[in-house]
Every structure is written in structure tokens, then in C-alpha cells.
Amino acid sequence: MGWFWADPVAPATGARRNMPHQMPKDMSASPPPSCPMHKPGADALKPTAKPPTPTPESACPYTPGSPSEGAKEKTSSTLSKYNPLNFMFPDLSQEPAKDQTVALPTEREPSTIPKGTGDGNWEYPSPQQMYNALLRKGYTDTDATAIESMVSVHNFLNEGAWAEIVEWERRFGKGLARGWEICKKGEAASMAGADIGANEDVVVQPKxxxxxxxxxxxxxxxxxxxxxxxxxxxxxxxxxxxxxxxWFVQREYPPGEKKEVRYVIDYYSGPPEPTGEPVFYLDVRPALTPTQAVERMMRWGGDVWYRASGASVRENSKN
Structure with a gap:
């Protein structure tokens, strides 16, 4: 679901925990089965066959081909079509498509997600760009009237994913020891601490x-x-x-040490609300490296321990 462009935009205001993109209430479209930008692009041009290499008379007359070289050349040609930061087309037009009968907005909405380069926030595609991208990927039967709702859902989900990542970084952005101090209070207490801004000043915002x-x-x-x-x-x-x-996120430890952390996001759809609004679930967690596996276990185990030990009951009795 993450369609971003890395073009320069207005200076960043910093990642915020509250998502400014509200789920649209009147919409008739949900995201396609998968973001079409993530499907393979057009086939790369076939590499020109190389002339056979002459061999000495004493050498074996059979010269095997080099399939690995051809595959490497084809892969390079295919990937060269995309922006390496997001694996998307870098030149999507804002012009109406051929035979397009519905006028679509060309304004692009900035996200709350800071770019790793430090020069502002990532920017979402305009409805016109998304429509052109769908057509370019072969979705020629796309309903143009549903594009604006699709963009709203898309932006809403990505803001939700980033809010989850910011929460993970709030817990473990200063190491495992501090992360456990937060996680052992249970999920509810940890989130309450985040709501009142506890210790926010000691964690550098991720990018x-x-x-x-x-x-x-x-x-x-x-x-x-x-x-x-x-x-x-x-x-x-x-x-x-x-x-x-x-998602590859930059985590910064004091006094300036930077580390790249990979997060994995699964996007699920659920039964719609009685009002007809679509429902989505995001499963956001660090990838299973040794350190990040400990982070996941701490967050899950801390909440289980907090409730199983009766700490939650004791906390409630004090209030």
C-alpha cells in the first residue's frame, strides 16, 4: 500500500503519533488486491546475444553458455525502470489518460513520514498519478470515479503503519534495557505513557x-x-x-549512531462496518533478526506478564 514519491516537498514537521488522514466515510472502493505498483513491470529488453568466443585448438570444442550473465543483464534492465527508494516508476504523468472521461485532482498530499535523507516528508501520489499508474500496470478496467476514495484509503493505511512503527521505536529506540522498562508495564500502561508524552524527548524520531x-x-x-x-x-x-x-527505518541512538531497522507489514481486510465502511487490520512488527526478535518477545511477553502477575489489577485498585 505504500506509494510514495521522493520528490522535494515542504520542510518536515516531524512524525506525529496522531494520524491526520481520517478514513473517508463515503467511499465505494477499497484498495486493489495488491498495490499494482508492486507487480512486475514491463518485460525488459532481451539482451543482445554475444558472439561465440573462439577457443584454442587444444581446448574443449564445447563452450557452455552464460545464462547467469544474461539473467543479470535482464534483471538490471528491469530494475533500472524504478526509483531504488520505493521500486516505483519515477516519471508518472499528471496529464489525463487517453479516453479518460473523469477529471482527477493532481494535488499531492504530504505524509507525516520523514524521509531518510532529512529533506522533508514523503509525499503521496495524486489521484491522477495513481490512475495513470494503474493503467500503466495493465488495469485498464479501473473505475476512474473510485480513484479518489482509493487514494484516501491508501494514505490512511500508510499513516497507520507509520504510527505503529513510531510506537515500536519509542519503546526500543534507546536499546533493549529501556524497552523492557516500558514493556513490563503492559500494553495498556505503555500506550497510556505514550499518550501523555512520557520520555518523548529522549527518543530521536525515526525516518x-x-x-x-x-x-x-x-x-x-x-x-x-x-x-x-x-x-x-x-x-x-x-x-x-x-x-x-x-519498510527500512533509520533508528538513531544518542549521540548520533544510526542503525537501519527493517519492519514487516501485513495488510488484512476485515468484514465491513454496519454502516458499510471498510475495515482493515495492519500487522506491523520488526523483522526477525536476533535483536529484533528479542524486541518482539519483550513486547508480547511484557504484556502477558503484566496481566498474569496481577499487576493490572493492583494498578486499577490504586485508582
Missing amino acids: LIRFQGRPKEMTPKAAWLQLMGWAFPEKFGTEPPFDRHD
Whole structure:
């Protein structure tokens, strides 16, 4: 779901925990089964066949081909079409498409997500750019009247994903020891501390360096949930995620040491509200590196311990 452009925009105001993008109440469209920008682009030009290399008379007359070189050349040609920061077309037009009958806005909305380069925030595509992208990817039957709602949902989900990442960084942005001090108070108490701004001044706000959509690659956690849903459909049954992203975030430790942290995001859709509004669920967590696996265990284990030990009951009795 993460369509961003890395063009210069107004100076960043810093990532905010509250999402400014409200879920639109009147919309008839939901995101496509997967962000079309993450599907493979047009086939690369076939590399020109190289002339056979002459061999000495004493050498073996059979000269095997070099498939790896051809594959490397083709891959390079395909990837060269995309911006390396987001694997998207860098030159999407703001002009109306051929035979387009509905006028679409060309204004692009800035996000609250700081760029890793430090020169402002990432910027969302305009409805016209998104429509052109869908057509360029082969979605020629796209309903142009649904594009604006699609953009609103798209922006809303990405702001929600970033808010989750900011919360992870608030806990572990200064290391595991401080992270455990926050997590052992339980999820509710930790979130309450975030709401009142506790210790916000000691954590440098994270930045999004780059991201990559991988809708066809199911995460191990999502695959396990699908297996559990097959075995126990009443308890774990759910549709597979309609998209998957990897976001690479810059974490900065005092006094300025920087580290790249990869986050994995699964996007799920749920049953609509009685009012007809669509429902989405995001599963945002650090990727399973040794350190980040400890972070995930601390956050989950801290909340379980807080409730199982009766700390939550004791806290409530004091109030």
C-alpha cells in the first residue's frame, strides 16, 4: 500500500503519533488486491546475444553458455525502470489518460513520514498519478470515479503503519534495557505513557529510508496463521493479507549512531462496518533478526506478564 514519491516537498514537521488522514466515510472502493505498483513491470529488453568466443585448438570444442550473465543483464534492465527508494516508476504523468472521461485532482498530499535523507516528508501520489499508474500496470478496467476514495484509503493505511512503527521505536529506540522498562508495564500502561508524552524527548524520531512492496511473498507469520486457520477455522480463520511491505527505518541512538531497522507489514481486510465502511487490520512488527526478535518477545511477553502477575489489577485498585 505504500506509494510514495521522493520528490522535494515542504520542510518536515516531524512524525506525529496522531494520524491526520481520517478514513473517508463515503467511499465505494477499497484498495486493489495488491498495490499494482508492486507487480512486475514491463518485460525488459532481451539482451543482445554475444558472439561465440573462439577457443584454442587444444581446448574443449564445447563452450557452455552464460545464462547467469544474461539473467543479470535482464534483471538490471528491469530494475533500472524504478526509483531504488520505493521500486516505483519515477516519471508518472499528471496529464489525463487517453479516453479518460473523469477529471482527477493532481494535488499531492504530504505524509507525516520523514524521509531518510532529512529533506522533508514523503509525499503521496495524486489521484491522477495513481490512475495513470494503474493503467500503466495493465488495469485498464479501473473505475476512474473510485480513484479518489482509493487514494484516501491508501494514505490512511500508510499513516497507520507509520504510527505503529513510531510506537515500536519509542519503546526500543534507546536499546533493549529501556524497552523492557516500558514493556513490563503492559500494553495498556505503555500506550497510556505514550499518550501523555512520557520520555518523548529522549527518543530521536525515526525516518523512512526506503520501502519495498512484496505482495506475492507471504511472511512466515501470515503463512502460519493461514495454516492455523485451515486447522481451526472457527478461531483462526481469516483471509490472507492482500499486501505485504518491508519498510527500512533509520533508528538513531544518542549521540548520533544510526542503525537501519527493517519492519514487516501485513495488510488484512476485515468484514465491513454496519454502516458499510471498510475495515482493515495492519500487522506491523520488526523483522526477525536476533535483536529484533528479542524486541518482539519483550513486547508480547511484557504484556502477558503484566496481566498474569496481577499487576493490572493492583494498578486499577490504586485508582
